[in-house]
Amino acid sequence: MPYIFVSHSKKDKAIRDWFGNIFAASKMQSIRKEFENFGDVIPWKSIANDILRPDTHAVFVLLGPNVMASPHTIN
Numbered sequence: 001m002p003y004i005f006v007s008h009s010k011k012d013k014a015i016r017d018w019f020g021n022i023f024a025a026s027k028m029q030s031i032r033k034e035f036e037n038f039g040d041v042i043p044w045k046s047i048a049n050d051i052l053r054p055d056t057h058a059v060f061v062l063l064g065p066n067v068m069a070s071p072h073t074i075n
Contacts, residue, residue: 002057005050006032012064019060028057 004023008016016032023030031050051059 002028003050003053003055004028004030004058004060005047005056006030006060006062007047008032008062009064009066009069011066011069012062015062015064019062031056 006016006019020030020032033047033050050056
């Protein structure tokens with residue numbers, strides 16, 4: 001199954017859910033990562049592994065209204 005990688009802030013639930021509904025109606029499965037859920041672990045290795053999967057066909061980085069509200073997403 002083809003995958004779409006989606007990175008977003010957990011505070012932007014409405015945007016995440018909107019995209020999730022679109023993906024649910026397609027044959028694509030989304031892999032979602034929320035920066036805030038990584039805690040002290042550096043997320044880049046996990047994110048790079050998901051993006052570089054041979055079955056990942058698209059990458060979405062959702063920059064919603066809360067992107068500036070968290071030290072995890074501001075950078």
